[in-house]
Amino acid sequence: MNRRTEPSGLISAATPVGTQEGYMPGFGNDFETEALPGALPQGMNSPQKCNYGLYGEQLSGSAFTKHPPERTWTYRIRPSVKHSARYTRIDLPYWKSAPCIDPEVASLGQYRWDPVPHSDAALTWLTGMRTMTTAGDVTTQTGMASHIYLVTQSMEDEYFYSADSELLVVPQEGRLRFATELGVIDLAPQEIALLPRGLVYRVELLEGPARGFVCENYGQTFELPPRGPVGANALANPRDFKTPVAAFEDREVPSTLTVKWCGQFHRTEIGQSPLDVVAWHGNYAPCKYDLTAYCPVGAILFDHPDPSIFTVLTAPSGVPGTANIDFVLFRERWLVAEDTFRPPWYHKNIMSELMGNIYGQYDAKPQGFVPGGMSLHNCMLPHGPDRQAFEGASNADLGPEKLDETMSFMFETRFPQHLTPFAATEAPMQDDYIDCWADLEKKFDGTPGLK
Numbered sequence: 120m121n122r123r124t125e126p127s128g129l130i131s132a133a134t135p136v137g138t139q140e141g142y143m144p145g146f147g148n149d150f151e152t153e154a155l156p157g158a159l160p161q162g163m164n165s166p167q168k169c170n171y172g173l174y175g176e177q178l179s180g181s182a183f184t185k186h187p188p189e190r191t192w193t194y195r196i197r198p199s200v201k202h203s204a205r206y207t208r209i210d211l212p213y214w215k216s217a218p219c220i221d222p223e224v225a226s227l228g229q230y231r232w233d234p235v236p237h238s239d240a241a242l243t244w245l246t247g248m249r250t251m252t253t254a255g256d257v258t259t260q261t262g263m264a265s266h267i268y269l270v271t272q273s274m275e276d277e278y279f280y281s282a283d284s285e286l287l288v289v290p291q292e293g294r295l296r297f298a299t300e301l302g303v304i305d306l307a308p309q310e311i312a313l314l315p316r317g318l319v320y321r322v323e324l325l326e327g328p329a330r331g332f333v334c335e336n337y338g339q340t341f342e343l344p345p346r347g348p349v350g351a352n353a354l355a356n357p358r359d360f361k362t363p364v365a366a367f368e369d370r371e372v373p374s375t376l377t378v379k380w381c382g383q384f385h386r387t388e389i390g391q392s393p394l395d396v397v398a399w400h401g402n403y404a405p406c407k408y409d410l411t412a413y414c415p416v417g418a419i420l421f422d423h424p425d426p427s428i429f430t431v432l433t434a435p436s437g438v439p440g441t442a443n444i445d446f447v448l449f450r451e452r453w454l455v456a457e458d459t460f461r462p463p464w465y466h467k468n469i470m471s472e473l474m475g476n477i478y479g480q481y482d483a484k485p486q487g488f489v490p491g492g493m494s495l496h497n498c499m500l501p502h503g504p505d506r507q508a509f510e511g512a513s514n515a516d517l518g519p520e521k522l523d524e525t526m527s528f529m530f531e532t533r534f535p536q537h538l539t540p541f542a543a544t545e546a547p548m549q550d551d552y553i554d555c556w557a558d559l560e561k562k563f564d565g566t567p568g569l570k
Contacts, residue, residue: 191401234491293329302363
C-alpha cells in the first residue's frame with residue numbers, strides 16, 4: 120500500500136520575511152506571526168477591540184509565575200469556548216494511560232518487537248494509536264507512555280487535543296500533516312515534532328500508510344539538555360527547530376473535537392473548524408526538527424561515553440539531574456577510540472530504556488532489531504550487545520570506522536515502564552529475544568598476565 124491523500128482543508132497563511140517555507144527558526148523563542156496584515160496587536164496583549172473582529176485569548180502551558188512562563192496569545196475568529204460543547208465519553212481501546220498495570224502481564228524482562236504491521240483497516244491518528252508501555256501517573260502529571268501509530272486515512276472535520284500531555288512524534292514510514300491552531304507542520308521520517316499540551320490539531324495523511332512512534336510526556340515540557348562541558352555548540356542547535364507561521368481556517372462545517380483528559384476520551388460536536396487563529400505571539404507552540412541536523416559528539420581517544428551525550432531533548436523531573444524523559448538519538452557517526460570496546464557496554468541502570476529503530480542497523484544488535492521495531496530494557500535489568508556484536512567489536516581492527524545508514528532512538532525515563540496488554544499479546548513480540556545472550560561464552564582464564 121502506498122497512496123497519497125491531499126489535505127482536506129484549505130489553509131491560508133502569510134510567510135513573514137526571514138522565515139523558511141512557512142516556518143520560523145528557534146527553540147523556545149518568543150515568536151510573533153500573523154496571517155492577515157494588522158491582525159496582531161502591537162504593544163499590548165488584550166486591546167479593547169481586536170482588528171478584524173477577532174477575539175484575544177491566552178493559551179498557558181505552565182503556571183503563570185513560572186520563569187519564563189510558557190504561554191501564547193492568540194487572536195482568533197471565535198473564542199475556544201465556542202469550540203467546546205457538551206461532551207460524551209468515547210472509548211479508544213488501544214490508547215492507554217498510566218497507571219496501566221495488568222496483573223496478568225509481566226513487565227520484568229528484556230523485550231523486543233518486530234514492527235507492528237499495517238492493515239487494511241481505516242485508521243486515523245486517534246483510532247490507529249497503539250500504546251506499548253506506560254510509566255508514572257497521568258493524573259499527577261509524572262511519567263510517560265510510548266505508542267506506535269498506524270495511519271491509513273486523514274481526520275475529516277475531526278480535531279483533537281490532549282489535556283494530559285505533550286506529544287513527541289517520531290515518524291518511521293509515510294508523511295503526515297499536522298494542521299494546528301498555530302500553523303501547519305508537514306512531517307516525514309528523520310524528522311520529529313513536538314505538539315504541546317492543550318493544542319488543537321487535525322492529522323492528515325500526505326503519503327501512506329504511515330507508521331511511527333510517539334512519546335506522550337505527562338510532565339514538564341521538553342527542553343534542550345544542559346550542555347555542561349560540551350559547551351555552546353554541537354548536539355541539537357536551537358536554530359534548527361522550526362515553528363510554523365500563523366494559518367487559519369474559516370469553515371462552517373459540522374465537526375467533532377476529541378479531548379484526552381486524565382486518561383479518558385471525550386467528544387463534542389461543533390459547527391465549525393476550531394483552527395481559526397489568525398495571529399499569535401508567544402513561546403508555547405508546536406515545532407519540528409530535522410534529526411539529520413543533530414551533531415553527535417563522542418570519544419576521540421579511548422572508552423565509550425555515556426549515552427547522555429546523545430540527548431536531543433530532555434523533560435526534567437523534580438530530581439535534579441534525573442529526567443522524567445530523555446529523547447536520545449543514535450545516528451551516523453565516526454568511531455575512532457583506541458584500544459576500546461566501541462559498542463555500548465553491558466550494563467544495568469536506574470533508567471528504563473525503550474528503543475525504536477527508524478532505519479538501518481543498530482551497532483549493539485546487528486541481528487533482529489529491524490526498522491520499525493522496538494525494544495524495552497526496564498530499570499535495573501542487565502542488557503548489552505549480543506554475541507555477534509561482542510565478538511565483532513572485541514576482535515575488530517580498530518581503525519577509524521564510520522557507522523553509516525543507521526538511526527535509532529531511545530525514550531528513557533526514571534520510571535519503570537509497564538507493558539500494555541496490546542504489547543504483551545497482540546504486538547509482534549520476539550519471544551526468542553532473551554536468547555540473543557544465551558551463547559555468550561565463558562572466556563575466563565585465571566592464568567596470570569593473560570589478556
